[in-house]
Amino acid sequence: MKVLEKAPAKINLSLDVLGKRGDGYHEVRMIMTSIDLADRVECGDLPENQIEVRASVPYVPEDERNFAYQAAHHIKAKYGIRRGVEITITKNIPVAAGLAGGSTDAAATIRALNRLWKLGMSYQEMLAVAEQIGSDVAFCLKGGTALATGRGEQLEALPPLPPCWVVLVKPTVSVSTAQIYKDLDSRPIEHPDVDAMLHAIDAGDFESICRLLGNCLEPVTMRKVADIAKIKSHMKEIGAEGILMSGSGPTVFALTQHESRMQRLINGMRGYCSQVYAVRLCKPFPLV
Ligand SMILES: C[C@@](CO)(OP(=O)(O)O)[C@H](O)COP(=O)(O)OP(=O)(O)OC[C@H]1O[C@@H](n2ccc(N)nc2=O)[C@H](O)[C@@H]1O
Numbered sequence: 060m061k062v063l064e065k066a067p068a069k070i071n072l073s074l075d076v077l078g079k080r081g082d083g084y085h086e087v088r089m090i091m092t093s094i095d096l097a098d099r100v101e102c103g104d105l106p107e108n109q110i111e112v113r114a115s116v117p118y119v120p121e122d123e124r125n126f127a128y129q130a131a132h133h134i135k136a137k138y139g140i141r142r143g144v145e146i147t148i149t150k151n152i153p154v155a156a157g158l159a160g161g162s163t164d165a166a167a168t169i170r171a172l173n174r175l176w177k178l179g180m181s182y183q184e185m186l187a188v189a190e191q192i193g194s195d196v197a198f199c200l201k202g203g204t205a206l207a208t209g210r211g212e213q214l215e216a217l218p219p220l221p222p223c224w225v226v227l228v229k230p231t232v233s234v235s236t237a238q239i240y241k242d243l244d245s246r247p248i249e250h251p252d253v254d255a256m257l258h259a260i261d262a263g264d265f266e267s268i269c270r271l272l273g274n275c276l277e278p279v280t281m282r283k284v285a286d287i288a289k290i291k292s293h294m295k296e297i298g299a300e301g302i303l304m305s306g307s308g309p310t311v312f313a314l315t316q317h318e319s320r321m322q323r324l325i326n327g328m329r330g331y332c333s334q335v336y337a338v339r340l341c342k343p344f345p346l347v
């Protein structure tokens with residue numbers, strides 16, 4: 060038997076860091092939303108008691124470093140499962156891009172194995188597995204729009220954003236999330252107004268959402284990746300209601316409610332970058 064799960068990427072609309080914690084992580088306060096740029100994760104039975112991962116691109120690890128492998132490993136240990144599984148990942152989300160590609164594959168694997176092995180896991184039980192893998196895996200389990208605190212694993216669901224297009228541009232270089240958080244420690248933090256963004260989302264006020272987009276990691280990554288400032292300025296010239304770098308970067312996204320602007324952004328940005336995407340927002344998974 061085989062089960063298939065969609066694994067959507069996320070963007071950060073507001074990302075604040077409140078300080079460094081004793082465990083080496085940073086205390087964050089951030090608002091994330093799922094977008095319709097997604098990997099495909101398929102889990103199928105294997106006759107032997109083993110975990111096999113196949114990824115559609117060569118630069119994603121297929122061993123225990125893969126977050127989907129780790130999800131299967133934790134579930135097998137927790138529920139005493141002695142069956143084998145083959146996990147086939149079709150990557151569409153750019154890797155190491157600030158879009159939680161690995162985290163969403165892990166979350167999709169948790170949802171898939173719950174179905175394949177008929178475990179009847181509650182959302183809380185899935186969250187307990189997610190937290191063992193990475194900070195963003197918890198959000199990716201359900202997706203939608205949420206406020207994330209702690210190291211990113213404490214979640215509060217928020218209303219959906221007003222409908223819009225998300226245009227993403229991924230510079231060719233990749234960055235290390237751990238290094239960006241480390242570099243932040245030696246700089247003054249430019250805090251975004253997370254509370255004002257929460258109000259704007261509650262009010263469904265698209266104009267304010269765009270105006271309040273903010274990410275304190277953006278200036279840190281910008282110092283390493285000169286393309287980010289260039290991409291932002293080209294996108295501004297072409298015309299978008301709001302523009303920001305996602306997560307630790309280096310992907311930059313623009314929000315617009317106008318199809319003509321979305322088309323202009325795609326056409327204009329393809330002249331500078333090969334990885335340009337235009338997608339819609341993605342609904343949350345109905346987990347309880
Ligand atoms: C920056 C964000 C914003 O959503 O996303 P990405 O850019 O990775 O997509 C996240 O905080 C990334 O979460 P995630 O990618 O799951 O990070 P993890 O695997 O848990 O941690 C990788 C490393 O990042 C640092 N880290 C991560 C989360 C956090 N709250 N504080 C940290 O200092 C730690 O050095 C950790 O060892």
Ligand SMILES: Nc1ncnc2c1ncn2[C@@H]1O[C@H](COP(=O)(O)OP(=O)(O)O)[C@@H](O)[C@H]1O
Pocket residue numbers: 118119120124125126127148153154155156157158159160161162164165236306307308
């Ligand atoms: N299923 C996966 N897909 C992509 N990357 C993965 C996966 N599993 C582990 N990784 C590792 O995670 C690192 C971060 O990738 P990714 O999750 O795409 O980025 P980000 O943390 O910026 O959102 C990659 O360098 C890769 O080696």
